[in-house]
Amino acid sequence: MDLDLCGKRAVITGGSRGIGKSIAIVLASEGAEVVICGRNKDSLEKAAADILKETGKSILAVVADTTKTASVESFIAAAADHLGGIDILVNNAAAPGGLVMGPLNTANPDELLADIDTKVVGYMRVAKAAAPHLKNGGWGRIINIGGLAARSAGAISGMRNVALTHFTKTLSNELGPQGINVNIIHPGATRTERTAPMNQAQAKERNVSVKDVEDAASAGIDIRRIVESEEVAFLAAFLASPKSSAITGEAIAAGGGVGSAVFQ
Numbered sequence: 641m642d643l644d645l646c647g648k649r650a651v652i653t654g655g656s657r658g659i660g661k662s663i664a665i666v667l668a669s670e671g672a673e674v675v676i677c678g679r680n681k682d683s684l685e686k687a688a689a690d691i692l693k694e695t696g697k698s699i700l701a702v703v704a705d706t707t708k709t710a711s712v713e714s715f716i717a718a719a720a721d722h723l724g725g726i727d728i729l730v731n732n733a734a735a736p737g738g739l740v741m742g743p744l745n746t747a748n749p750d751e752l753l754a755d756i757d758t759k760v761v762g763y764m765r766v767a768k769a770a771a772p773h774l775k776n777g778g779w780g781r782i783i784n785i786g787g788l789a790a791r792s793a794g795a796i797s798g799m800r801n802v803a804l805t806h807f808t809k810t811l812s813n814e815l816g817p818q819g820i821n822v823n824i825i826h827p828g829a830t831r832t833e834r835t836a837p838m839n840q841a842q843a844k845e846r847n848v849s850v851k852d853v854e855d856a857a858s859a860g861i862d863i864r865r866i867v868e869s870e871e872v873a874f875l876a877a878f879l880a881s882p883k884s885s886a887i888t889g890e891a892i893a894a895g896g897g898v899g900s901a902v903f904q
């Protein structure tokens with residue numbers, strides 16, 4: 641199936657590593673024109689070079705912080721100027737897992753606010769700046785990268801993903817009549833550049849092998865392995881494409897079937 645992404649103009653927040661970078665690679669491979677952002681210039685430049693090497697496509701990488709409204713506005717203006725408009729927005733920039741993971745007595749309200757400022761208000765800032773460009777084209781896709789913590793209790797920071805699910809459906813209601821579909825992807829534990837060093841540290845701490853750590857992490861996942869960031873990117877590419885025309889306002893997991901809860 642051709643995803644018809646050739647020439648589509650895509651903006652991805654947090655594209656310098658991890659899931660965002662994988663989405664940039666898959667969209668560029670499918671012929672989309674891509675702009676990414678992140679806060680660190682060196683990682684952005686490295687990501688742009690990696691993406692060029694892997695896909696043959698030159699992308700624009702812009703330093704921007706999604707917690708700052710002025711920074712978001714100038715990032716989106718630069719992206720729209722470079723691309724000649726925007727068709728696709730992937731909201732992804734945030735700290736994986738969140739900043740407040742422990743019990744209530746250790747939870748820091750300022751860290752929770754920082755989490756929400758980045759992942760919830762940050763996604764809103766970027767969507768608000770980008771939406772007029774999508775409307776101008778009369779067609780668009782917004783994909784919010786949430787997280788499966790939305791579907792199970794355990795970490796206070798998980799509330800940000802629930803908020804984003806609400807935001808997704810609300811935007812779908814508002815923008816659907818203008819040809820813009822809005823969906824949220826919930827990744828589960830996903831392999832990125834962080835995974836190997838994290839597993840090595842855990843293996844050392846527990847005095848077990850790295851394979852033991854990986855096996856334990858995979859035990860509750862139906863496919864019995866951690867999902868690769870590229871697999872999340874494949875779903876994002878489908879949702880970003882014209883082929884996803886009937887799907888909007890939905891929350892779709894890419895967690896390899898983790899857990900046993902049933903969602904209707």
Ligand SMILES: NC(=O)c1ccc[n+]([C@@H]2O[C@H](COP(=O)([O-])OP(=O)(O)OC[C@H]3O[C@@H](n4cnc5c(N)ncnc54)[C@H](OP(=O)(O)O)[C@@H]3O)[C@@H](O)[C@H]2O)c1
Nearest residue numbers: 654656657658659678679680705706733734736787829830
């Ligand atoms: N990996 C997982 O297992 C997993 C599971 C569920 C959900 N998720 C979600 O997937 C998304 C990506 O996670 P990941 O694991 O790929 O994270 P990651 O490897 O840490 O990458 C995060 C990206 O976002 C950028 N970023 C962070 N804060 C930013 C800000 N304020 N402004 C602009 N850019 C910012 C980072 O660059 P700079 O630091 O240079 O700014 C980087 O490019 C997040 O929303 C995360 O919650 C991940």
